[in-house]
Amino acid sequence: xxxxxxxxxxxxxxxxxxxxxxxxxxxxxxxxxxxxxxxxxxxxxxxxxxxxxxxxxxxxxxxxxxxxxxxxxxxxxxxxxxxxxxxxxxxxxxxxxxxxxxxxxxxxxx
Numbered sequence: 139x140x141x142x143x144x145x146x147x148x149x150x151x152x153x154x155x156x157x158x159x160x161x162x163x164x165x166x167x168x169x170x171x172x173x174x175x176x177x178x179x180x181x182x183x184x185x186x187x188x189x190x191x192x193x194x195x196x197x198x199x200x201x202x203x204x205x206x207x208x209x210x211x212x213x214x215x216x217x218x219x220x221x222x223x224x225x226x227x228x229x230x231x232x233x234x235x236x237x238x239x240x241x242x243x244x245x246x247x248x
Contacts, residue, residue: 141166143173149180149248151241155187158195167198174202179211180248184241186217191225203235212236216244 139162140155150173154166170181181202185191199215206213214236218226226232238244 139165141169143169146245148178149182149245150178151182151184153184153187154195157190157192158188158198159190159192160194163192163194163198166195167201170198170202171205174205174209174211179206179209181206181211181213182241182244182248183213183215184217184244185215185219185222186241188217188219188222191222196225196229196231199231199235212248214238214244214247216241 139157142153142155144151144153152166152170154162158166174181183199183202203213215226216238217240218237236247238247
């Protein structure tokens with residue numbers, strides 16, 4: 139997995155590319171936790187280039203969502219590809235998080 143991040147004022151955009159699984163999830167968890175611990179309150183997870191997500195990846199998304207809810211922050215998931223969307227649907231995560239088809243639409247939701 140390749141992991142990119144972008145700041146737009148107080149908004150953090152994280153873009154995992156490839157596979158988010160048990161070998162790559164700790165890196166993403168570390169990055170997101172560090173950013174949330176330093177005060178980030180608006181997070182967009184851009185999954186446009188994510189091909190696969192495992193339960194370990196879902197755990198990172200859930201952890202980020204819980205931390206942001208506790209601090210009254212916001213998070214949105216954007217660009218869910220068919221296979222990734224299916225995992226989110228089966229796990230029930232689509233009911234837990236805001237979802238948008240594009241980054242631009244997602245930014246308006248956080």
